[in-house]
Amino acid sequence: MVMAAFARRKEQRLARADGSRKGSVDARAAAVVELLNGQARFCTASSCAGRVLLAQLLAADANRYEVQKKNCSWLMVTHEMCIKDDVMTALEKATGDIVFKFEPFVLHVLCEELQDAQLLHSVAINSGFRNSGITVGRRGKIMMAVRSTHCLEVPLSHMGKLMVSEEYIEFLIHTANQKMAENMRRIDRFYNCLQLALKTAVSANNSPSEEREKNHCVYVHRRKRKTIQKHGVCTSPKDHNKELEHEDDPKSNVDIFGEIMV
């Protein structure tokens, strides 16, 4: 009965028209989206493969210094490597406050049960998406968000006046493209880890129910070792610690990732 409700909701969602500015799933996110929607217990809600953009803040909100969807227009956006000419051409049109941004892969997935979200969360963390997290709604809807700490947000011009040199913009584009390349590697890693995790989870689910719990743990440990040794795509918890940024310098002595590594 619960399963039927999820399946119905999923069908309705996937039948709706795409409401994003772009109107379609990004090519680089498509494989992940397809893999997830092919599973009865997952339904993707939104995704962006990662992008570099120039946002122009509208006058009324320029003082808030925050890029907001409804209060800004995009002068340029690309989901591929960023090209200098496109940035320079877009900057010529600029009149207000312009911000150059790199935004990494983001994915929202509705999950049938909490353990499905846990599996996905584990895959996300192991693939480098350290700001991922689960949301449980009032009526029990479970949403898993895949997010990265990866970011770049650089004010370029103020009230129409460009504040940086062309040489700096070139350097910035190079930096953004480096981040985009790393972002793409992480998406591939996520896809590979997910594929492996789903396979192993299915075989665990096919075994007698009294052994599932045991198998699940074995799967988790085995998967980590396997993916590191054979596939070379997932980071180990140890490697993972090397990637810690802001949240790795907590004002308390807790090893967060020791806690949450599943």
Next chain:
Amino acid sequence: MVMAAFARRKEQRLARADGSRKGSVDARAAAVVELLNGQARFCTASSCAGRVLLAQLLAADANRYEVQKKNCSWLMVTHEMCIKDDVMTALEKATGDIVFKFEPFVLHVLCEELQDAQLLHSVAINSGFRNSGITVGRRGKIMMAVRSTHCLEVPLSHMGKLMVSEEYIEFLIHTANQKMAENMRRIDRFYNCLQLALKTAVSANNSPSEEREKNHCVYVHRRKRKTIQKHGVCTSPKDHNKELEHEDDPKSNVDIFGEIMV
């Protein structure tokens, strides 16, 4: 029995020495930390009130263009408003690749039960911390992370060479301070919303158990209206939508926040 286990774990955690670079809880996060630790079902694991910093990437990692704790040193850090002289003095010492960053409030809280994490998540989202999420570990440990989308990450120099003007640095500091001020307002909002939510949750828990579920829903709806009308500290779901950034332009037509608003 479960409760006793959480209480024991909490006692052990809070007794440990602070392992952060700074070695103590930030003043601006202290009230929230204290409020949470005063509740039997919450235990804070780490926090940072928000900061502006200059990070120097070490040579070996400069190519990765990512600020990482173990691969960078800090030339300057402040949890208050940023002062130009401090930035300029720090930049004189710079030899490698320098990145100017604003990092917002971040808080990790261990929760006894999933519904405690849901309550906290709802408070966080309503206070403007839109990247917040829950983590459920393999052994059932529940961690709630309060995170914001607020960010600023600006490369300033490459291989010791400053790539921007002093005028631009001034503008950047002004922008960072605007973000810091907004960050402080959000922390205050989070504290006020949390205090109200905890009070209301306690009175709901004191009512007969068969009425709890009903009361909880009433609380949620009432709280939203109350906080908007009387306290003026929480954003309504509608206001909230105005703040959407990256994730508000999903490549699918789902109103995520319609889903997760609790």
